[in-house]
Amino acid sequence: MAASLVSYSEKERKDLLLKIYGRMLKRFGQRNWWPGETQFEVCVGAVLTQNTAWKNVEKAIANLKQSGKLDLESILNIDIDELALLIRPAGYFRLKARRLKSLVEYLYKRGGRKLSKIRDVQTQQLRAELLAVWGIGPETADSILLYAFERPVFVVDAYTKRIFSRMGLISREADYEEVRTFFENNLPERLQLFNDYHAQIVATGHNYCSPKPRCEECPLEDLCPKLIWRQE
Template identity: 60%
Template sequence: MPAIPPKRSKAAVRKRLLAIYDRLRIHFGHRDWWPGDTRLEICVGAVLTQNTAWKNVERAIANLKQAEALSVGRLLALPLDELAQLIRPAGYYNLKARRLRAVLEFLAANGGADFSRFADWSLEAFRGQLLAVYGVGPETADSILLYAFDRPTFVIDAYTRRIFARLGLSEPDASYENLQRLFMSALDTDAPLFNDYHAQIVALGHHICRPAPHCEACPLESLCEKRGVEITAASPGPTAKARRPRRRSRSARRPTS
């Protein structure tokens, strides 16, 4: 399913994407993402945030800090069941402990604490290597690349899918790759822009463009086709009712503040 309706030129998409970003930026301010003190902490957060609310990830990371375990070497030295107990607040802790261990082994095999070694890797090679790690899918790989390593790749999540389908720029069931291409082919290759754009999308999806959207409070209201949003006759706009997205919402998976 193509992400860009065929009638729209790339220049028109670019103009619209930038207008959307400008409105969001004015509304929410710069989001200053991703919350995390170090590259490693961002990598850990990107794994732990799968299928859980960010506040749970914060509790898990706090446990790791309290145990003074937040380094590649110390995390790898922990027995798997101890690691699982420390990250228990993030849910699916046995599975996530194995996934986190796999990411840590990947980091350790490629420089350990010396993350600067990745600077020589091309984005494509780095992404390919990450995707080969157990438990790392496109969203996790792109989150690590963009937020931990400042690489210009656009992160797609369920918020992006829902919002841009409603805006009329993509289909609700667009693939990850097609939706990512929508942004990356139209916008300049600009890591700070990609960083804040995705963070703005998360803020909009979390606070306003929810499954039942608050269109009356939305900075994109005049730009939005509201595709798939059912406007009730009794109270148009503000009480717009929406079809639920087909995929399970990952709305609370990402940091929102």
């Protein structure tokens, strides 16, 4: 059966989104995302984390660091098979090596050796260019925009769709752009809020709102109509 939406006024919806954030923040504390020491490391992590757990990304990044290859020029010049071997722990390593190469080629073409040169590019322009890079989808592009280039775009992932459709705020069938627009239209446009909100969603989804949810312990329990059984 199709998912239901709960009817809220605009004010109720905006208030609820902030209340939800407050609950998650109280439970998990500030998440201080993204885990990465440099802007470039965040870009690399955004590609490596596609379809894998973060602990695997950490191993791949550690390999790149140990071999002295975690910088733009090194990845630009490294042999693709060598790169694939280094990032092997992140899974899909041949595909991700090609994706990393294509991202780095774009970054180099756009800003040369320094990512700081990309600072002046308008967010929508930068987003369109990232989406045109081979292997970069909207979640990866928006993660790079938000966490590496500090642009206020909302990152959407599978946890976001699951939690907020169960809460009756978005349709289960909503596509990426619909969900991103929903958050961007209903939250104050604040970089730090967008940054931490997504991180809190990941913590809530990972710990509670799994396919078999643990609603009793979830920080959103009393706010959530739990539109689960009608959906799944």
